[in-house]
Amino acid sequence: MDRRQFLRSAATTLLCAPALGFSGRLFAAPADTPRFLLVFLRGGYDCNHLLVPYGSDFYYESRPNLAIARPDGARPDAAVALDAQWALGPAARDALLPYWQRKQLAFVPFAGTADLSRSHFETQDDIESGQAGGMHGHDRSGFLARLSGLLTGVPPIAFTRSLPLSLQGGGPVPNIALGGGGHARFDARQASILAGMYEDTALAPAAHEGLALQQEVAQDRQEEMLAASRGAPGAASFVTQARRMAALMLGKYRLGFVDVGGWDTHVNQGAATGRLATSLTNLSAGLAAFGEALGAEWNNTVVVVISEFGRTFRENGDKGTDHGHGTAYWLMGGRVAGGRVAGEQVAVTAGNLLQNRDYPVLNNYRDVLGGVFRRLWGLSAGQVEHVFPGARPNDLGLV
Numbered sequence: 104m105d106r107r108q109f110l111r112s113a114a115t116t117l118l119c120a121p122a123l124g125f126s127g128r129l130f131a132a133p134a135d136t137p138r139f140l141l142v143f144l145r146g147g148y149d150c151n152h153l154l155v156p157y158g159s160d161f162y163y164e165s166r167p168n169l170a171i172a173r174p175d176g177a178r179p180d181a182a183v184a185l186d187a188q189w190a191l192g193p194a195a196r197d198a199l200l201p202y203w204q205r206k207q208l209a210f211v212p213f214a215g216t217a218d219l220s221r222s223h224f225e226t227q228d229d230i231e232s233g234q235a236g237g238m239h240g241h242d243r244s245g246f247l248a249r250l251s252g253l254l255t256g257v258p259p260i261a262f263t264r265s266l267p268l269s270l271q272g273g274g275p276v277p278n279i280a281l282g283g284g285g286h287a288r289f290d291a292r293q294a295s296i297l298a299g300m301y302e303d304t305a306l307a308p309a310a311h312e313g314l315a316l317q318q319e320v321a322q323d324r325q326e327e328m329l330a331a332s333r334g335a336p337g338a339a340s341f342v343t344q345a346r347r348m349a350a351l352m353l354g355k356y357r358l359g360f361v362d363v364g365g366w367d368t369h370v371n372q373g374a375a376t377g378r379l380a381t382s383l384t385n386l387s388a389g390l391a392a393f394g395e396a397l398g399a400e401w402n403n404t405v406v407v408v409i410s411e412f413g414r415t416f417r418e419n420g421d422k423g424t425d426h427g428h429g430t431a432y433w434l435m436g437g438r439v440a441g442g443r444v445a446g447e448q449v450a451v452t453a454g455n456l457l458q459n460r461d462y463p464v465l466n467n468y469r470d471v472l473g474g475v476f477r478r479l480w481g482l483s484a485g486q487v488e489h490v491f492p493g494a495r496p497n498d499l500g501l502v
Contacts, residue, residue, distance in 0.1 A: 136256050137403055137438060137479050138352055140359040141247065141269070142390070144410035145227065146366030149424050150431035150462075151416070152379050153195055154210050154444070158188035159451035165417040169374050169424070180375035185210075188451075189444050194380035198387035202394070202435055206442035209501055212431040213448055213465040215412055221426040223367070226411040230468060231268035235493040244272030246472075250490045251276070251358055254480060259358040262348050267360055281347040341389035349396035366410060370421040390435055402437030405479060405502055409468060415460050416451075429462030432471065438479065438502050445499045446471065469494035478502045 155171045156162045163170050171192050172181040182190030183200060189210070191200060202208035217236045218229040229236070233246025247269040251259045261270050261278035270276045341363060352359055365382055372379045390408070394401045413430030434441065446466040449455045457463040473487045473496035487496050 135403070136357050137405065138357050138359070138397070138400065139479065140348070140352070140361065140393070140404070140406045142386075142406060142408040143227075143231075143267070143269075143360070143362040144366050144386075144408065145362050145364045146223065146368075146410070147412045147414060147426055148366035148382075148410045148430065149368060149372065149379060149414040150212070150410075151414070152192045152372075152374075153383055153433075154185075154212060154431045155182040155190040155192050156188060156451040157182055157184070157190045161452050162416075167418070168422045169372055169418045171375055186444060192380075192383065193375050194383040195387035198384070198391040199435075202391070203442060207394075207435060207437055207439050209434045209439055209441035210431050210444045211434070211446040211466050211471060211499070211501075212444060213429045213446065213462055214409075214432045214468060214471060215429045215462075215464040215466075216468055217464065218412075219428065221412065221428070223411060223426075228268060230409070230411055233269070233469060233491050243268065245269035246469075246490050247358065247360060248273030248276065250476060253482065253486050253489065254358070257357040257480075258355050260351065260356040260360075262344070262351075262359060262361040267362065270360055281344045341385050342392045345389035345393035346396045349393050353397060353400060368414070369419065369423040369425060372418075372423040394435065404436040405438045405475065406435040407472070407475065408433045408435075413462050416456055416462065417460070427461035428457050429464045432466075432468070434475070434501050440500055440502060445501060446497075466497070467494070470497040471499065474498040475502055 151162070151166070152169075152171060157171075157173045171190075172178055174184040174190050175181040180193055182192055183196055184190045185203065189212070191203065199208055216226060216229050218226045220226060231245050233249070234244075245268045247259065248271055251257065251270070252273045259270060259276050261267055261276060262281050263278050264280040266276060266278045270278075344361075348359060348361060363386060366379075368379050371377065374380070386408075390406060393406070394404070397404055409432050410430050413427040414424035415427045417424075419425055448465065449463070453459070455463065469491040473491045473494045476482055476490060477487050477496050478498060479502050482490075484496075487494065
């Protein structure tokens with residue numbers, strides 16, 4: 104790549120790079136500031152593999168190949184009962200059940216947005232904007248950016264390669280992808296060229312600090328890979344990524360966003376084992392690792408896992424599921440009042456499906472998150488309105 108091409112491709116990346124102090128160490132936020140991490144599952148995950156409606160005969164009729172077995176202590180492929188209607192799927196059992204038992208995990212089924220397009224991109228934008236239905240194209244403003252603008256001592260960060268819509272439209276927000284290989288994005292020569300672009304400008308400190316963090320994280324990755332793989336490169340798992348996120352959120356950052364792909368399971372989805380089960384195992388293990396890496400600060404943390412929509416309730420002819428509507432959100436953390444399945448619910452029957460195919464949305468994401476944010480940071484009604492215009496915050500007592 105020649106100098107002109109490099110500068111063109113790198114300039115926008117640096118402006119979103121995380122900042123270090125000039126000492127090379129992360130600035131510290133107040134010790135008692137809550138931490139919040141939003142995990143966005145892009146692709147529309149099938150919540151019925153995680154939160155199993157085992158009390159419904161209709162569930163087993165609808166999924167002859169995909170249903171998770173009813174709770175049975177003698178079967179390792181069976182779900183684990185959480186209450187009289189819902190159970191935890193076996194793929195996430197080992198990682199998540201301890202959090203449920205400690206009342207640090209809760210689920211909100213029949214959750215989602217009013218968007219009925221069943222389009223990944225349309226619905227993702229709808230959710231990340233946080234605007235009332237149909238308004239997300241009005242401007243590139245995200246609800247986490249608006250939230251961040253209201254808070255003091257809560258620095259935001261996106262653990263993504265590009266800045267997500269949810270954090271756009273406010274002040275500068277750093278973003279850095281932690282799930283790739285162990286190589287720095289820029290070598291020393293390129294870093295010098297890029298930093299030179301900003302000399303004698305107001306962005307010079309951010310340029311130097313952002314590049315320093317990129318080099319530091321890359322070095323940490325390389326050392327991890329060499330130690331674990333004895334020099335052989337390999338793909339980073341979400342467990343590794345989650346530990347890296349925890350390290351950064353133990354320092355400066357208090358408001359985080361990460362997205363995880365691979366949830367669009369139209370074909371050969373699998374049941375207790377298979378493609379979706381493997382993804383759920385990796386995701387849940389990663390979130391457990393995130394909690395462990397935070398140590399005592401886990402008690403001051405809330406993690407919310409969402410997806411743009413759920414899947415069709417009935418399996419399709421390819422032993423998969425198609426784009427649906429309602430899904431199940433989950434909340435984890437020491438600040439979570441868990442050990443329960445919360446929010447408005449209906450019986451899982453054919454008559455209660457939306458358009459005879461999907462879970463209905465009874466718990467709108469703007470209302471649910473608005474209630475969480477109000478509790479977590481003590482927001483006023485006007486502040487919640489700023490984050491989610493027109494929402495009706497629903498305090499489910501989850502934090």
